[in-house]
Amino acid sequence: MVSISRPWIETVDVLVVGGGPAGAAAAIHAAHRGFSVLLVDAARFPRDKTCGDGLTPRAMHQLRLLGFGPEIAGGYRSRGLKLHGFGGDVTAPWPNSAFGSEGSAMRRTRLDGLLFDTARATEGVTAWVNSPAVDVSIRAGRAESVTLSTPDGERVVRCSAVLVADGVRSTFGKLLGRVWHRGEVYGIAARAYCSTPFSDEEWIHSHLELRDQAGVAQPGYGWIFPLADGHVNIGCGALSTTARPAKVNTKKLLSHYAGLQRDEWRLGPVTDVAGALLPMGGAVSGVAGPNWMLIGDAAACVNPLNGEGIDYGLETARLAVDLINPRRDLTVVWPRVLRENYGEAFLLARTAARLLTYPRLLPMVGPFGFRGPQAGPLMRATARLMGNLVTDEDRDVVARAWRLATGGLYRFRGADAVLWS
Structure with missing residues (x-):
């Protein structure tokens, strides 16, 4: 008789595919709701991810909801942004908001490891690493089982x-039908680390006038995130579309940018260079089925104005878990929740980012933002928008202008301009 080996079969309430901030947060929230959870990741922690490593006050708020306190990033806190470019400099503190007024920064190797380990230690959560999801059995759109390739063989x-x-x-997500729409604006970015004696600087620095070696202004910005560990995360990002692709090598641009900042920051050699493409602003479809949802970066929940995604990853994890109910079909519900929470803001941000891909626009409007009496208020408002710090409860002029602009554009272009579906 021939013995036939069959995959081991596991049964859980919630399977979370991906152990980064969104996935780990989802596992913790789901366990707190009483679900049995299996959290899986294709890699082994600690593992790196291309990221600016910044934590906005909005992200810090979500971390507090998960039970984290002052120990995040060793207690390091950032006070806001210092914006540079076009002959001017503007300081933009984080505003007092519902999210608090403190940001931070933490290497993704540390942040992701902390969140994953916390999820693994949470009662009700089982966590596997080196276990990519390689296949899915679907019936009537419903994911009935998922096949994992584990170190011990396949498990269903x-x-x-x-x-x-x-x-x-x-x-x-692609196995489930996710499609990235590259006709919408997307980001290309590169980041690295440099040693510096100024790693405890309390301000994030953003250079909104980003020029290549030939002196040509690029549709993007450079950043320096102090990490309070003897290093800074330094990087640059550019905006692109299929119609107007960014004609820049981001790693070469990063090297050039680091050279420009080296003397002021006393930077050491550039190390650990990494790059990535970033779908942004909800520019994906196929994000939900009857019993499955894409969250965080997988759902393109990334701010088109600055590439920030950690806060959205943590938020969408909580929102998605709140919807889990065996009697609820999520196919329409999840895209609607995404549109309600982010649709108008992402539509406006995508539109603004698309305009910035026109080569002549930024050099023309940039000086207005950094020179003259309007520069300070304007760039502080810009920093607030870039930090995702406008809420429905805010009543000030910035919030009113934001709602007026987003609502008007949303009505003009229609809900179909937001691509989640």
Whole structure:
């Protein structure tokens, strides 16, 4: 008789594919709701991810909701942004808001490891590493089981709900039908680390006038995030579309940018250079089925104005878990929740980012933002928008202008301009 080896079968309430901030947060929230959770990741922690490493006050708020306190980033806090460019400099403190007024920064190797380990230690959560999701059994749109390639062989997981948090490429999301619409604006970025004696600087520095070696202004910005560990995260990002692709090598641009900042920051050699493509502003479709949802970067929940995604990853994890119910079909519900929470803001941000891909626009309007009496208020408002710090409860002039602009554009272009579906 021939013995036939069969995959082991596991049964859980919620399978979370991807163990980054969104996935780990989803596992913790789901366990707190009483679900049995299996959290899986294709890699082993600690592992790196291309990121600016910044934590906005909005992200810090979500971390507090997960139970984290002052220990995040060793207690390091950032006070806001210092914006540079076009002959001027503007200081923009984080505003007092519902999210608090303190940001931070923490290497993704540390942040992701902390969140994953916390999820793994949470009662009700089982966590596997080196276990990519390689196949899915679907019936009537419903994910009935998922096949994992583990170090011990293939395992089939039967689950009531699947949360997909496997990042910007979303390999598993593609198996479920996720499509990235590259006609919308997307980001290309590179980041590195440099040693510096100024790593405890309390301000994030952003250079909104980003020029290449030939002196040509690029549709993007450079950043320096102090990490309070003897290093800074330094990087640059550019905006692109299929119609107007960014004609820049971001790694070469990063090297040039670091050279320009070297004397002021007394930077050491550039190390650990990494790059990425970033779908932004909800520019994906196929984000939900009857019992599955894409969250965080996998759902292109990335701010088109600055590439920030950690706060959205943590938020969408909580929002998605709140919807899990065996009697609820998520196919329409999840895209609607995304549109309600982010649709208008992302539509305006995508539109503004698309305008910035026109080569002549930024050199023309940039000086207005940094020179003259309007520069300070204007750039502080810009920093607030870039930090995702306008809420529905805010009543000031910036919030009113934001709502007026987003509402008007949303009505003009229609809900179909937001691509989640």
